[in-house]
Amino acid sequence: MSKIAWIYPGQGSQAVGMGVDLKETKTATALFEQAEKILGWSVLEKCQGDEEQLSQTLYTQPCLFVIESILTDILVEKGHLPDLVAGHSLGEYSALYAARVFDFETGLKLVKKRAELMDQAAGGKMAAVMKFDREKLESLIINTPDLVIANDNSSEQVVISGTPEAVDTVLPQITAKRVVALKVSGAFHSPLMQDAAEQFQQILDSVSFNDAKVPVLSNVDPTPTTNAQTLKTRLIQQMTGSVRWREIMLQLPNEEITQVIEVGPGKVLTGLVKRTCPDIDLKNVGTLADISQ
Incomplete structure (x- = not known):
């Protein structure tokens, strides 16, 4: 029996024009509107604007989360479901949304705060x-x-x-x-982010997580779990902890995963999986046309 993992890229996979083709769908229209109320700016405008601005942490992370969430919801609407999820750095938030650990509003508010804290980081x-x-x-x-x-x-x-x-x-x-x-000001995923992590933990502590609908492989601990508290604890550790993506990929065959779908712009993660787990079938879903294929 085939088992499918959905994986979500993080910062660095953004591209001008991403998500623009989604705007004609009802799902995207609703989430774009909701996102603008939460963020105070338009994701679509940023995705169609200046590449340098889109690459700023403050904008990159919310834009990626919104686009990846829309693609996830459209996949689900069309009857697709994963057996396991994982995401690279920021992508872990999209993976948790796909596993229904939190709703769209909660996820985007967390990503907004995370982006602000990381954008303010200096000295790294x-x-x-x-x-x-x-x-x-x-x-x-x-x-x-x-x-x-x-x-x-x-x-x-x-x-x-x-x-x-x-x-x-x-x-x-x-x-x-x-x-x-890399063009960053902070030492992301290192102990030097401790102050930002402590501020972020206060936000996370006030948010309720649900048990995941499917197992999640977390960045700081690539063992599958659906437990809400475990997933929250791992997310708190993520800002100062290493992204153990190599171990996540090696875990995929152990979980009997036969196909990996990268949900989001670019093909960075499937490229890494191809070289690490050559027997796994790969697919990329970054546009509406990709879902229809």
Whole structure:
């Protein structure tokens, strides 16, 4: 029997024009209107506007959550349901929405606050490292204060995060095919986000979570659970904890997943799954036309 996982991309997958084709549907119209009341600005306008502005954390994260939520609801309306969900960083909020852990309004309010806190973060630096010596990198990180692997995306790709001094000290010592400094001001998914995480926890503590309708693989703990309190605890830890995406992908065959559908713009996550789990069938749903196929 085939089992399907829906996975949701995070910041970095945004693109000008995303979601515009959805606006003709009743589902999208309702959620776009609701989002504008919550955010105080139009997601559609941002998605059709300036690329630089859309790439600002403050706008990127809510826009992605709204587009991914709309795609999720349209899939459900057409009779599609997942057996398991997961999301990369911001995408975990979309995954929790898909699992009906919270409703659209609750999810977007959480994402709005998260985006604001992360947008205000300063004093950090992040860099992506491709095709590297993992043993050497892990050794360097152990011996360098204020530096962590923020995103363990695959066996060949990670993102390191920490103080500018720590990142700049380690980068020249890394043996890698490619290193790219990311355009962010904060050290996301590191202990340096502790102040923001504490502020965010106060918001999360006031929100009720439901048990998930399907198991969720969380960023900080890639073991499946449907328990509401466990999922909330993991979400609190996510802001300072590493995104363990490589382990999430390796868990998919253990859960007997035969197909993965990336719900949202781009094909970053399916690209990673293809190289990590070559036997899993892959599909991307980023537009209305993709759902109809």
